[in-house]
Amino acid sequence: MFIQRLAILGVGLIGGSLARALKRAQVCAEVIGCGRQLDNLQEALRLGVIDHYTTDIAEAVRDADVVVVAVPLGQMASVFSSIRPALAPHAIITDVGSAKASVVEEAYQHLGEHLGRFVPAHPIAGTEKSGVAASFASLFENRRVILTPLAETDPQATALVTQLWQHTGAEVVNMSVEHHDEVLAATSHLPHVLAYSLVDTLAQMEDRREIFRFAAGGFRDFTRIASSDPKMWHDICLANRSAILHVLAQFNADLAELADAIEHGDSAHILSIFSRAKMARDKFSG
Amino acid sequence: MFIQRLAILGVGLIGGSLARALKRAQVCAEVIGCGRQLDNLQEALRLGVIDHYTTDIAEAVRDADVVVVAVPLGQMASVFSSIRPALAPHAIITDVGSAKASVVEEAYQHLGEHLGRFVPAHPIAGTEKSGVAASFASLFENRRVILTPLAETDPQATALVTQLWQHTGAEVVNMSVEHHDEVLAATSHLPHVLAYSLVDTLAQMEDRREIFRFAAGGFRDFTRIASSDPKMWHDICLANRSAILHVLAQFNADLAELADAIEHGDSAHILSIFSRAKMARDKFSG
Ligand SMILES: NC(=O)c1ccc[n+]([C@@H]2O[C@H](COP(=O)([O-])OP(=O)(O)OC[C@H]3O[C@@H](n4cnc5c(N)ncnc54)[C@H](OP(=O)(O)O)[C@@H]3O)[C@@H](O)[C@H]2O)c1
Ligand SMILES: NC(=O)c1ccc[n+]([C@@H]2O[C@H](COP(=O)([O-])OP(=O)(O)OC[C@H]3O[C@@H](n4cnc5c(N)ncnc54)[C@H](OP(=O)(O)O)[C@@H]3O)[C@@H](O)[C@H]2O)c1
The missing domain is CATH 1.10.3660.10 (6-phosphogluconate dehydrogenase C-terminal like domain)
Known part of the structure; x- marks a missing residue:
């Protein structure tokens, strides 16, 4: 697996740790980070977690091969609808939300023609801290990541997201949303x-x-x-x-x-x- | 403070850790352990936690200057009534029970003429393990020990028990039973x-x-x-x-x-x- 351009939407504890782990595994040529607050993104850049950043979500996903949505659950719907017009047709989209039925429902509502390349995911790992400063590359090592692919999900998209998480040292398992x-x-x-x-x-x-x-x-x-x-x-x-x-x-x-x-x-x-x-x-x- | 003969009734996690801490502080000439099962007492001896042992509770407290009752709460009443006839008139008695009203009530019922030298105590320290094998000398360091002296309690007895716990590295505070x-x-x-x-x-x-x-x-x-x-x-x-x-x-x-x-x-x-x-x-x- 090699990803040319990875977009991380929400460079916090989970998004930041995933970016670090994938950089360490050398599976991405370029990681672009996106968020609302400049200071967090600047810190992410300074810490070497990402290679570039933008606060423009459409710009972040343009030409991205893989898009990881790592924002709070309450922001998922708005992020999905913002990225839809800018996504490349081949782009694979995945998320990290701690609950899955709500995210899946919002994906159905807002991802439109991209739904077949959306792979819902949840890494069972975390700490009680937040923000990129709390992120670290080994967060997912020997932890489990649950994928809840939909009936519509392209098996190749699921396979790629599986590999992506395996590169962080996690064990990937599939489960139904419910x-x-x-x-x-x-x-x-x-x-x-x-x-x-x-x-x-x-x-x-x-x-x-x-x-x-x-x-x-x-x-x-x-x-x-x-x-x-x-x-x-x-x-x-x-x-x-x-x-x-x-x-x-x-x-x-x-x-x-x-x-x-x-x-x-x-x-x-x-x-x-x-x-x-x-x-x-x-x-x-x- | 120097204790000639200390009796620990119940050489488990708490009794064993207290014995270890007091030995380390070199404040006892002799520590005698008492329990019901020989293997635990033999292990305590082998580990150097106690100097002698007996399963005869009257023998354990005879000539003891300080008696620490470190048995389960459900055993306190029977231990109090067993030691009463054998206690020296000057012996100071203290316990480590996690609840105090019940222990105090049982002391009133069973300690008789020794009640004035009974100092109810509770070290706020522990682990989820039990038995002498889990005991260690530093368990009480920087932890709190609560004493709940009674109206009848001789202040000198309270002072001695306070010092005893301070030698383990704990901070001692007084509180009402309730x-x-x-x-x-x-x-x-x-x-x-x-x-x-x-x-x-x-x-x-x-x-x-x-x-x-x-x-x-x-x-x-x-x-x-x-x-x-x-x-x-x-x-x-x-x-x-x-x-x-x-x-x-x-x-x-x-x-x-x-x-x-x-x-x-x-x-x-x-x-x-x-x-x-x-x-x-x-x-x-x-
Ligand atoms: N923490 C855990 O233990 C844990 C474990 C597993 C899964 N998760 C899931 O992971 C996701 C993120 O949690 P986290 O712990 O990483 O939180 P976090 O550290 O607060 O990170 C969230 C990031 O999302 C950004 N963000 C928020 N709204 C945004 C928007 N509309 N557009 C772009 N970026 C946005 C925030 O930056 P700005 O405020 O600058 O936008 C922040 O950097 C959540 O869905 C959570 O359910 C968390
Ligand atoms: N563990 C904690 O976290 C914690 C914290 C603070 C206070 N405490 C209090 O400390 C006391 C002891 O708890 P622990 O954790 O040390 O338990 P433990 O490790 O099980 O030790 C209790 C000891 O008492 C002995 N014993 C039981 N009945 C006896 C009897 N009738 N006569 C003589 N010895 C007897 C047991 O040995 P035999 O079975 O061989 O008799 C055992 O060695 C309890 O009152 C508890 O409430 C516990």
Whole structure:
């Protein structure tokens, strides 16, 4: 695989890390970055993440062979409609959005004749930081990238996007859009919702200063994800609303059962829940 | 401060780490360990954590100047009643239990004439591992230890236990029993309940294999505490039941409000909750 011209729309944590990884793998002749704010793009250039930049999205995609849309979920629709008239007929388009049904729906609405070369993707990797300054080339190494190709997607486009991600050191797997959104609601979106909500509960308590003063290591790990970008997680909650609310309802039912067992001192029940969870967690973390 | 004979009842993660830290600080002439299983005590001896051991709890505390009760919460009452007849009149007794009202109630019931030299304590430090093999001397460095002395507690006993913990590198603070239990319910006990419950919800899902396969770093951190000892957390949930149920009810109300905002697409509300939480979390983690 060799890409003559790669356009990264949104040179933040994910777009920047992908650009770095592909440069390191030497699979692109030229990487052009696009964003709205000049300072972030200038920093990206200075850091060697991109070769050129423009704030003109049509200019960014003109003559690009591959276009990676790495903007927040709330910006996908507007970016799709802006690039449509400027895309080369052979250009392959892919995205990195954390929820897929909403992005796919917007692609159907706005990508028109380019839809067959659109490959929806989501790298299961990230940190709680944002912006190009937080990006690094090894972010995707040994992580998984989920592709959710559509019935319309050209298999050659899917093959190229697969190779592209493999060059970052990631393992690529395919999944349906719906299944992706369910799995991610359970393993990523719900945990973020719970972490934000717990920290917010504590932050509203009268003795919050003492509360946080006496919080220890377990709390720090448990709430690390509540340091993530609020706007990004707002976008994800709205984009994957129904899957999140569905798994949240299951969680609420299970939590109510546990609370009931605690209230009634039902030792066997509490122990069986905690033991089952520990077993699953230990198995997961290898 | 110099302790001639220190007895550690329960040479596990906490008891073992305390013994190691006090040996390193060279403040004890002799450390005797006590437990029920020989293999753990033999390992403690082999690791140099203790100087002698016995499985006879009366023998362990006889002639001890300081007795540290580091057994699970569910064992405190039986240990208190077993040591009472064997304690020296000058012996200072302290514990390390993660909840304090229940331990204090049991001390009132079982320590009798020794109550005035009992100093309830809780080191805010730990890992998700158990047993003497997981213990290490630096566990308490720069961590906090909360003492909850009673109206009856001899100030000299409190002073000695304060010094003892300071020798491990910890910062010692005093608090009322009730306040301790509320603060810990919020910062430690509720997070553990949520982590266990979430992992259990996921472990019961039909596609649990895939679920855990696609869980990434954030999930690993968030659920690390669900790897903790189920029996210990069962004991804590029962020992601090009312404070835990109280803060859980507050959390449930806040979570329901957030779910409602997600369901109705109330952007401003979602953003304000996430932003407030991120601010509190960032401030907490320094
Ligand atoms: N962070 C994670 O953990 C993670 C993991 C997997 C997937 N994702 C997904 O990756 C995408 C980006 O997230 P990120 O964490 O990389 O965020 P980020 O660091 O904030 O980067 C987003 C970038 O997009 C640019 N941008 C925003 N609106 C734009 C527009 N209309 N046109 C052009 N550029 C625009 C921003 O720059 P300007 O403000 O200068 O325009 C910024 O550089 C999101 O869809 C997210 O769901 C994130
Ligand atoms: N782990 C934490 O994160 C943490 C943090 C702060 C406070 N604490 C508190 O510290 C205490 C101990 O927890 P831990 O984590 O150190 O647990 P641990 O590693 O399992 O150690 C407990 C020890 O107590 C012994 N034991 C149990 N019942 C006994 C009895 N009746 N008589 C004598 N020894 C007995 C056990 O050995 P045998 O089975 O051989 O008897 C074991 O070595 C608990 O009260 C807990 O609430 C724990």
